[in-house]
Amino acid sequence: MADDLKIRVPVELDTSKVKDDIPKLNNVLANDNKAHAKIIGELDLNKTQKKIQSQLATISKNLKIDIGGLNATSIQSSIKVAEKQVTSSVKNIKHEIQNIDTTLAETFKAGFNKDGQIDIVKTVENARKVLSQFGNPTFSWTKDSSGEVTQITAEVTSLTGQVEKLKYALNETNGSFDYLSGSSSEKGILKLIADIDKAKSKYTTLLSEFKSSNSGIETGLTKEIADVNNAINNLGKGGSVAEVDSLFNTLKTTANEIKQNLDTTSSSFNKVTNAENTLAKMPTTIQEISNNFSKLKNQPQEIVDLIQGLNTQLTKVKDTEENFGRNKQWSEEYRELVVSVKKAETEIKSLQLLEKSDNSEAQQQASRYNKIIENISLINKLEKQRISAGKEETVEINRQIKNAKGRISTAESYLKKNKLISSEYEEQIRLLKKTGEYEQAIVKAKSADKSSxxxxxxxxxxxxxxxxxxxxxxxxxxxxxxxxxxxxxxxxxxxxxxxxxxxxxxxxxxxxxxxxxxxxLKRADVAYKASFSSNKSQQSIEATKQNIKKLIYTIQTWQQANTKAMSKNTFNGGTYQVETDNMIASLKKLLNASDLTASDLKANVDKINRSFRTMSSEAQAAGVNGLSFFDKIKEDALKFTSWMSLTTVISGISREAVKFYNNVVDIDTAMTELRKVTDNTNQQYAEFFDNIGQKAKDLKINLSDLISQTAEWGKRGYSLDEAETLATNSGIYSVVGEVDNATAVQDLTTVMKSYNMTVDESINIVDKFNAISNKYAVSASDIGDMLSRSVSSLSVAGNTLDQAIAMGTAITEITGDAAEAGKRKLPDYIIIYSMQITISVKG
The missing domain is CATH 1.20.1270 (Substrate Binding Domain Of Dnak; Chain:A; Domain 2)
Known part of the structure; x- marks a missing residue:
């Protein structure tokens, strides 16, 4: 255990002075069997880098060269360039080392269910959070004979499509999965990182090129560009190339839609430039339309409304550009404005031509062309309706369009026959048809947006x-x-x-x-639960065997710490050495047993544990605990001479470090078990640790024992706060009754369940146990043991807790055997008591 303890002390040494001393000191430590320390030197990259930079700067500054024909200033400049290159190389080396360290050291926490077993769904989610920074991971796993997941394999598809296989193994000490191996070791992981850099560089260049070619409408694409930028920056942090591609395609699609809306009846080599010019002239164009319309004798209200709405549309376009930039909404409003302007110009031109007709031939010409324009306008309107029409409605619209085209054909035939074709009217018809096409395009775009x-x-x-x-x-x-x-x-x-x-x-x-x-799957749930129950039983056996190993270690540690008692006789007649050796032998036999159920195995272990606790208490009461005379002499001699030797000092530090380390391990193990059975935040666990530490100090109980009891209560479904309260109460009972953690929790659990007692009421049980043990020749543990065997029956028979304790105490004082009282006497008493009640009622 001591080899795992490392104490890092930052020092700066002059190697010329200590190069001979350190090997000598290490040699002394190596030859001392009681010393477990070794001096290791490590290179501090930060300080090394600064030293190199400082030395290079000094050389560059102080270098003076005086050789005929050579330029000293030029040489110094070259040295400075070399210095920067060396500095850059040092930083690159440091960067690569950090990448390798952080990547290979990556672990992910195992997820656990309420029974303390590994939850593969939660575990895979934890793994996905860690590995998704390198690409897209998929997972598989293997289990041991007990059904426990022991190894997870991740296949990570990098951002360039390469697949790397990484294996992680379960670390039972801290409940995590640690990196084990990869298909190409650390090189494969670095390849994943290199792919991320390549992808970032590629898409950053593409985005820059896009912005350059769409600078005229960039103000309307601010959000879309920011989304792509964020996705690029998120590569290597959980983002994916697919996400960048998707957002980039959305950006390009939006830009194309904006440009498409700017493609109006006017032509230009640059659609954005054309739109800018058109908008700049738009106030003048609208004024000209208004002036021309005011000169007409016939002023239809429909045209009046159309012209009055032009300025409103122009203001709307300008407001959108000012608030949101040249986005898609701005382009759609611009397009609608241009279409409205063209329509107004066409209508006014038609009215002007009609008013110029001053003879019957001209009037016939105007009448026919007016008929054509009227029906083209109708067709434009119907075709816009057809875009979103249903099946039946489409049939009717097609019929009306066919009739309108027939009327147009008749009018055109008349004009051709009578040679009344007019270039001015034909131009107006062309523009009207073109306007209709753009109106349809707007409606189709809106419909496509909805469908999209x-x-x-x-x-x-x-x-x-x-x-x-x-x-x-x-x-x-x-x-x-x-x-x-x-x-x-x-x-x-x-x-x-x-x-x-x-x-x-x-x-x-x-x-x-x-x-x-x-x-x-639900219909097959019965088979699944049966399989799960079998696995759970096996897992319970494995957990008990772990407790057996811990108990063996505890007894052996007690033997070493109480050599004074080993030759003394116990109350049972045998020596403490023989009794404890027999306990260890029995435990080892149970460890290899294969024919016991989980409950039987636990019952045998609990019995040995209680016997050991009782025996250790007897030794303390008899005053035979502690070290023997010669062991004490040896210990004092070591203390007396400890100042004389550096080696002894280091040995003492090592022993204390081992002791401290063991305590830390016990506490860490207990906290790990608690985290398995409860689901709280790190902050809540930190607050719990502070609280429970003070309580352990107040109760004079080991902190790891109190945390273990909290975990035991957590396994029974109580929250962290409830489990802390119950552990405090069971901790008091374990001290007063001198029982182990599991027994303390089990005895209180049995009584609480039998009388439906709340968490806050649990302290009453301990108070009652303690009060009785102080007045009668019955210990608190005797009462707990007695009630654990019979309290359920007593509560069903209608006895209160006080009555149950009183009966058990009386019988135990008479028989001197709490276990027998719980098994035999109290049940017999219940039968007699019930019979008496029955007789009195019938009598």
């Missing part, structure tokens, strides 16, 4: 359900039926989910299949 939103929602649901399905797979693998036909159905379910895409109907079908599979 539905598809995106479905895809998000698929992503969430995929994650849930992975968790279910991990959980279901524990079931005995997760094989054969059931596993095939599960794989089909995974395939159907991956093929859903954005189809909400396919997602509904998946949910139905998942529900059927879940019900099938």
């Amino acid at each position: 939103a539905t598809s995106t929602k479905t895809e998000n649901n698929v992503a969430r359900l995929t994650q849930n399905l992975t968790t279910l797979e991990t959980k279901w693998k524990e079931s005995p039926i997760f094989n054969g036909e059931f596993q095939e159905k599960f794989n089909e379910l995974k395939t159907s989910l991956s093929n859903v895409g954005g189809d909400p109907k396919a997602l509904d079908e998946y949910r139905i299949k998942l529900n059927e599979l879940t019900n099938e």
Whole structure:
């Protein structure tokens, strides 16, 4: 145990002075059998780096060269460059060392259920949090003969697609899985890190190029660009290339949609520049439209409303740009404004041409063209409605469009026949059709957005359900039926989910299949529970065998610390040496037993434990505990001469360190067990540790014992606060009754359950035990032992706790055997007592 204790002392040494002394001192320590210390020198990279830099700076500053034809200043500059290169190299070496250390030292905590067994779902989640920084991990695991998970293998797909296999083994001491090996050792892990750097560099360059080519609309893409930036920075911290790709595609799609909206009836080599120019001229354009309309004799209200709305639309476009930049909303509002302007110009031109007609031929021409324009406007309106129409409505819209086209054809035939074709009217018709196309494009874009939103929602649901399905797979693998036909159905379910895409109907079908599979698993739950119960029994046996090892160690430690008692006789007649040796032999026999049930094994161990506690108390009462005369002389002699030798000093420090280390290990083991059976935050455990430490000091009980009792109460389903209160009470009982942790907890549990007592009432039990032991020839442990065997029957018979204690005390004083009183006498008394009640009632 001492080899594991390291004390790090930072020192700075001049190697020229100590290079001969350190080997001599190590040689002295090595030849001293009682010394467990060794001096090890380690290089401090930070201080080494500073020393190198300081020395190089001094050389560069003080170097003076006077050689004919050479430039000393140039030489000094070269030295400074070399200094920077060396400094950079030192930093790079330090960086790589830190990467290797932190990567290879990575562990992840095991997750535990309420029974203190490893929960593979929680454990895999802990592993995923650690390893997802390097790529996308998948997991498999192996179990030992008792069903305990002992090794986990992670296959991590790096950001460039390479797969690295990493193995982790269970560390039972601290309840974690530690790195064991990899497919290509540390090089494979460094390759994963290098892939992260490559991916970051690639996407940073792509983003920079995108921003450069879309600078005109960058103000409207602030959020999308920030999302991509965050995703790039998150690579290596749990993020994935798939997430970056998805966000980058969203960014590019949004940019293309903005540019598409800027592609209006006017043409330009640059759509953004064209939009800027159009908006700059828009106030003048609107004023010209208003002026031209005011000169017309006929001013339809529909056109009046259209022109009055142009300035409102322009203001809306400017406000959006000012508040949100040139985003998609801004581009859509710009497009609607341009379409409205073109429509107003076309309508005014048609009215102007109509008013110029001053003879019958011209009026016929104007009438026919007006008919064509009227029907083109109707077709534009109907085609916009058709985009979102249902099946029946679409049929009716198609009929009306067909009739409108027929009327247009008739008017065009008349114009051609009578040679009344007008270039001005034809231009207005072209512009009107073009305006209609852009209006339809706007409606289609809005409809596509709505459809895209539905598809995106479905895809998000698929992503969430995929994650849930992975968790279910991990959980279901524990079931005995997760094989054969059931596993095939599960794989089909995974395939159907991956093929859903954005189809909400396919997602509904998946949910139905998942529900059927879940019900099938529930129907097999009986077999699963039977398997789990068998494993739990085996785990209970293993836990008891661990307690046997601890008890053997405790007895052996007691023998070493009480050599004075070894030759003395116990109250049973044999010597303490023989009695304790027999206990150890019995425990070793139980350790190898294979024909006992979990409960029988525990009962035998508890019996030996109680016998040992009783015997150690007898030794203390008889005054024979402690070291023998010669052992004491030896101990005092060591203390007397300890100042004379450096080796002895180091040995003393080592022994105290070992003692301290053992205490720390016991406390850490107890805290680990407590964490297994309770579910609290680190802050709550820290507060508990402070509180329980003071209580252990007040009660004069070992801190590890009090924490172990808290864990025992936690196993019974109590919260951390409740378990702390109950442990304090059972701790008092263990001191007063001189019983072990498990017995103290079990005795109180039996009484509390029998009388449905609350946590706060548990101290009353201890008070009653102590009061009786102070007045009568019965110990608190005798009362606890007696009640643990009979209190359930007494409570059913209607006896109060005081009555039960009184009866047990009376019988124990008469028989002198609390165990026999609990097994035989009290049950007989209950029968007689019940008979007397029955007789009195009938009489």
